[in-house]
Each structure stands twice: as structure tokens, then as C-alpha cells.
Amino acid sequence: MDIMLPEGDPKRTGEKVRGQDPREHPSVTLFREYLRLKTVQPEPNYDVAVRFLERIAAELGLGCQKVEVCPGRVVTIMTWQGTDPQLRSILLNSHTDVVPVFEEHWTHDPFEAFKDSQGNIYARGAQDMKCVSIQYIEAIRRLKAEGKRFPRTVHMTFVPDEEIGGFKGMELFVKRPEFQALNVGFALDEGLANPTDAFTVFHGEKCVWWIKVKCEGNPGHGSQFIENTAAEKLNRVITSLLQYRESEKQRLKCDEHLTLGDVTSLNMTMLSGGVSFNVVPSELFAAFDIRIPPTVNLQAFEEQLTVWCRAAGEGVTYKFYQKYMDQTVTCTEESNPWHMTLKREIFPAATDSRFIRAAGHPALGFSPMNQTPVLLHDHNEYLNERVFLRGIEIYACLLSSLASVPPLPAEG
Ligand SMILES: CSCC[C@H](NC(C)=O)C(=O)O
Numbered sequence: 001m002d003i004m005l006p007e008g009d010p011k012r013t014g015e016k017v018r019g020q021d022p023r024e025h026p027s028v029t030l031f032r033e034y035l036r037l038k039t040v041q042p043e044p045n046y047d048v049a050v051r052f053l054e055r056i057a058a059e060l061g062l063g064c065q066k067v068e069v070c071p072g073r074v075v076t077i078m079t080w081q082g083t084d085p086q087l088r089s090i091l092l093n094s095h096t097d098v099v100p101v102f103e104e105h106w107t108h109d110p111f112e113a114f115k116d117s118q119g120n121i122y123a124r125g126a127q128d129m130k131c132v133s134i135q136y137i138e139a140i141r142r143l144k145a146e147g148k149r150f151p152r153t154v155h156m157t158f159v160p161d162e163e164i165g166g167f168k169g170m171e172l173f174v175k176r177p178e179f180q181a182l183n184v185g186f187a188l189d190e191g192l193a194n195p196t197d198a199f200t201v202f203h204g205e206k207c208v209w210w211i212k213v214k215c216e217g218n219p220g221h222g223s224q225f226i227e228n229t230a231a232e233k234l235n236r237v238i239t240s241l242l243q244y245r246e247s248e249k250q251r252l253k254c255d256e257h258l259t260l261g262d263v264t265s266l267n268m269t270m271l272s273g274g275v276s277f278n279v280v281p282s283e284l285f286a287a288f289d290i291r292i293p294p295t296v297n298l299q300a301f302e303e304q305l306t307v308w309c310r311a312a313g314e315g316v317t318y319k320f321y322q323k324y325m326d327q328t329v330t331c332t333e334e335s336n337p338w339h340m341t342l343k344r345e346i347f348p349a350a351t352d353s354r355f356i357r358a359a360g361h362p363a364l365g366f367s368p369m370n371q372t373p374v375l376l377h378d379h380n381e382y383l384n385e386r387v388f389l390r391g392i393e394i395y396a397c398l399l400s401s402l403a404s405v406p407p408l409p410a411e412g
């Protein structure tokens with residue numbers, strides 16, 4: 001993709017110059033302002049984000065609607081009306097929350113949005129995904145300033161709680177009449193940075209399964225050889241699951257055509273149980289985070305889990321804490337009118353776009369960050385300001401095309 005770097009002209013028509021530093025591009029200044037808002041889990045300050053977004057909507061002359069999907073959880077919608085509002089719209093989705101930080105591991109305050117001499121901006125949310133929210137906004141600001149209008153309406157949705165599963169955010173919102181009223185034709189949501197020159201788009205996601213295996217066994221004194229202990233059974237379960245993990249890891253390693261999105265990942269993430277050093281416990285637990293690609297038969301996979309548990313002995317059971325079953329992927333064939341030519345993968349984790357796809361709308365995950373290490377959820381998350389600014393250009397191009405897609409047969 002060949003994209004011109006935007007010129008850093010802060011004096012755009014009708015716009016207040018927001019920066020403290022007159023040499024800083026105002027889009028970067030706005031990005032850094034957003035990064036300073038503490039929408040950090042587990043107690044995000046959503047009020048301050050909603051006020052920030054309302055101010056921007058007013059500045060840009062965009063419609064602004066707030067939908068409280070459950071108490072304290074507001075979805076903010078900004079709308080740029082198309083010239084043919086009957087047509088299906090373009091949805092640009094982003095989440096407003098960010099994951100927690102281990103401040104002691106950061107070289108700069110993660111909520112200061114410090115910019116170093118190379119233009120790297122350090123902050124929680126720099127990649128995931130406050131950059132994208134501001135890039136959507138700034139792309140629309142630019143297109144409007146150029147006097148552009150497009151047939152299709154563009155909606156930007158800013159949703160809460162994605163980082164904790166989206167259950168009080170997008171999952172509820174897609175079931176609301178306000179979402180139906182958006183008449184979505186095509187959606188964009190977050191992707192991942194790419195350390196090379198390439199950009200990646202994600203047309204589907206793996207299904208998240210979180211299971212806790214419970215192993216029951218005979219209790220007794222810690223000095224004895226008790227038969228059929230919970231620990232022996234747990235050992236067998238862990239061995240079976242980690243052997244499977246290893247085989248999937250090798251499959252990925254040995255086939256250059258596969259990405260992480262194409263194989264099942266599995267990790268043991270928690271262990272619990274026991275009461276005392278000298279008491280053989282009657283119960284032990286292991287929790288697993290399993291991510292299953294859309295090509296895997298979920299019923300067959302669950303059958304395999306049951307076989308492993310049964311083979312570990314009597315009293316070995318598992319319980320689901322997360323069992324996502326929708327394997328919808330978005331078609332990216334040439335015949336698809338929304339087609340974009342970029343490298344296509346399955347997203348290795350879960351985003352809110354799974355709810356959009358499950359609601360029947362095509363959705364792609366895309367964050368325009370190339371030449372950037374993947375630092376989402378990591379210490380010292382950063383994004384370079386030039387990459388950020390180029391992303392605005394990219395969205396302006398993309399949006400011009402998407403919002404101009406001619407009426408589809410179903411749209412009359
Ligand atoms: C299943 S809800 C948790 C969502 C989270 N998303 C990301 C992008 O980290 C994850 O995949 O763990």
C-alpha cells in the first residue's frame with residue numbers, strides 16, 4: 001500500500017489549535033490527550049472519555065448519540081450522514097477501555113503519553129486501541145475539511161469493557177434497537193501492529209474456550225502412598241493437554257504458510273487446591289485458556305477434551321467459563337463488494353468484532369501500524385507519531401472507498 005505522509009499543518013480551517021507545542025501535529029496532540037484519560041480496567045473512568053468524545057463530535061459537527069447498555073456502560077456513537085442514507089452504513093468500532101499496567105516496569109508514566117526524541121509515544125492504549133479511535137476521528141475531520149461527502153453514512157462507535165470480554169459492552173449493544181438502526185453494511189475494528197512493512201487484516205477470530213478441570217481423589221495423610229490421588233489425575237490431564245499444545249506448536253513451526261490464527265493454542269493459566277502441606281487434598285483444579293481456529297470442528301474438539309478427562313481417572317470433570325461457538329468469518333473474495341487487498345489472517349485472540357460478525361455483518365480487524373513491534377497489553381506500549389499520522393491517511397483512503405461502494409443488489 002503506497003501512502004503519502006500527511007503534512008503537519010496545524011492551521012486547518014475552522015479548527016482550534018489544541019497543542020501546547022506548535023510544532024506538534026494537532027492530531028498527535030489529540031491522541032496524547034485521549035491517552036491521558038484513565039479508562040483503565042478494572043475501574044475505568046468512562047465519564048471522562050464520553051465527555052471527550054462528545055466535545056469532538058460537537059467540534060466536527062457530527063451527530064452524537066449515547067446508549068447506556070447497562071448501568072455505567074455507555075456506547076457513544078458519532079455519525080457522519082451520507083448523501084444516500086438509505087444505503088447500508090460503514091461502522092468504525094473502537095473500545096474506550098485499556099488494560100491495567102505494572103507501573104514499575106514502565107520507563108515513563110503510562111498515562112502521561114510521553115513522546116521521546118524519535119517521536120515514540122509511550123502510553124497504555126497507544127496501540128490498543130486509542131490510536132485507532134483518534135485515527136478514525138482525524139480521517140473524518142480531514143475528509144470533511146476537504147469538502148468530501150460520500151453516499152454511505154459512516155458511524156463511529158466507542159464501546160466500553162472490550163478488555164474484560166465485551167459482555168457489558170458490544171455483546172449487549174448488538175442486540176439493541178439502536179444498533180439495528182445503524183443499518184451496518186460493513187465494519188472495521190481493531191487488528192494488530194506488524195513489525196515488518198506489511199499491514200495485516202483479520203477476517204475472523206479464534207473461539208475462546210476457558211475451562212477449569214476439577215480432579216477428585218482420595219484424601220489422607222501426607223506421609224502415605226494414598227491410591228488414586230487428585231494430583232495423579234491432574235498430572236495425567238495436564239500431560240494430555242500439554243502434549244496437544246506441543247503438537248500444535250510444532251505444526252505452526254513446521255509450516256511457513258500457517259500463522260498463530262491457524263492452529264489451536266492452549267495454555268495452563270491457573271492451578272489451585274489443597275489445604276495443608278501434610279494433607280493429601282480431595283480436589284485439585286487447573287485452568288486452561290484454549291483458542292480454537294474457525295476451521296476446527298468444535299463438537300469433535302469437545303469430544304477430545306472429554307476423552308482426555310475420562311482417561312485421567314474417575315472424578316475428573318471440567319466446567320466452561322467461556323465457550324464461544326460462533327465461527328463466522330468475513331468473506332474477502334473478489335466478488336465481495338467491500339473487498340480490500342491486504343494480507344489476511346485469523347486474529348489469534350478475541351475482539352468485539354466477533355459480536356459484529358455473529359450479528360451477521362462483515363467485519364475486518366485492522367490497525368494501521370506497520371514497522372511497529374506488537375506491544376498490546378505489554379509494558380512500555382508505544383506508537384511512533386509518524387506511523388500514527390500515516391494511519392490517518394490510510395483510513396481517509398479506505399473510508400473514501402468504503403463509503404462510496406455503489407448500491408448492492410439487496411439495497412435496490
Ligand atoms: C474473551 S474476552 C477477552 C478478550 C481478550 N482480547 C484481547 C485482544 O486481548 C482476549 O482475547 O483474551
Ligand SMILES: [Zn+2]
Nearest residue numbers: 128129162190
Ligand atoms: Zn483492543
Ligand SMILES: [Zn+2]
Nearest residue numbers: 099128163376
Ligand atoms: Zn486489548
